[in-house]
Amino acid sequence: RKEVEQDPGPFNVPEGATVAFNCTYSNSASQSFFWYRQDCRKEPKLLMSVYSSGNEDGRFTAQLNRASQYISLLIRDSKLSDSATYLCVVNRDGGFKTIFGAGTRLFVKA
Amino acid sequence: GAVVSQHPSRVICKSGTSVKIECRSLDFQATTMFWYRQFPKQSLMLMATSNEGSKATYEQGVEKDKFLINHASLTLSTLTVTSAHPEDSSFYICSAAQGGTGVNAFFGQGTRLTVV
Numbered sequence: 001r002k003e004v005e006q007d008p009g010p011f012n013v014p015e016g017a018t019v020a021f022n023c024t025y026s027n028s029a030s031q032s033f034f035w036y037r038q039d040c041r042k043e044p045k046l047l048m049s050v051y052s053s054g055n056e057d058g059r060f061t062a063q064l065n066r067a068s069q070y071i072s073l074l075i076r077d078s079k080l081s082d083s084a085t086y087l088c089v090v091n092r093d094g095g096f097k098t099i100f101g102a103g104t105r106l107f108v109k110a
Numbered sequence: 111g112a113v114v115s116q117h118p119s120r121v122i123c124k125s126g127t128s129v130k131i132e133c134r135s136l137d138f139q140a141t142t143m144f145w146y147r148q149f150p151k152q153s154l155m156l157m158a159t160s161n162e163g164s165k166a167t168y169e170q171g172v173e174k175d176k177f178l179i180n181h182a183s184l185t186l187s188t189l190t191v192t193s194a195h196p197e198d199s200s201f202y203i204c205s206a207a208q209g210g211t212g213v214n215a216f217f218g219q220g221t222r223l224t225v226v
Contacts, residue, residue: 004153100153102153
C-alpha cells in the first residue's frame, strides 16, 4: 500500500462546478501536509498548505483530519485554467522526508 | 519567490552515454537539494538528497554509481546519469531548500530525458 493515496481520476467537470479531491496517508507520524499543482510536463508548484483548522485561499479550501489521516481539497467555481494534476504531499521525519501522492487529474470543460 | 533553474529542459541521448543535469538556485543558498524522478502518470519519487560539501544520501533502490550527484557549492547540484539505458527515460526534477527539509523547497523546471 502506498504511503499517500489519491484517486487518480480523471475528474471531468464543467466550468463553474465544485469539485473535491481526497487523499489518505498511512504514517501517523506525518507532520505537515500540502497540495501541489502540476501541469503537464512541468514541475509541481505549491498550491497551499493544509492545517487541521482548515484553510481557504480564494476558491480553494483545504482540510486535514488527523484522526482519519485524511486530507481534502475543494475547488469552487472551477475555471478552465484549473485543469491540472493535483498532488497531495505529506512531510515527516522533521521535514526530511517528503512523500508525494500520484496525483488526481482534473479536466475543466467549457 | 525563489528561483531554481534546471538545465537542460529536454535531452535525447544514445544508450550507453552519460547525461549531466544541472540544478541551480539563483537567488538563495541551497544547503540541501533533492532529486526526484517521475514516470508517466506516477508520483514524484525521491532519488537522493544532497547536502553541500558532503556525499548524497540515496533512497533505497537507487543506484548511487549510476546516478552520480555532486553538490559542490551552495548554488549548484548536478545529477549525472551514467551509461544511460532506455529504462532511464523519465522526467527528472530537482528542488532546492535553504534549510535541510524538503518543505518550502523550490522546484526546478524539470528535465525530460529520453534514451534511444
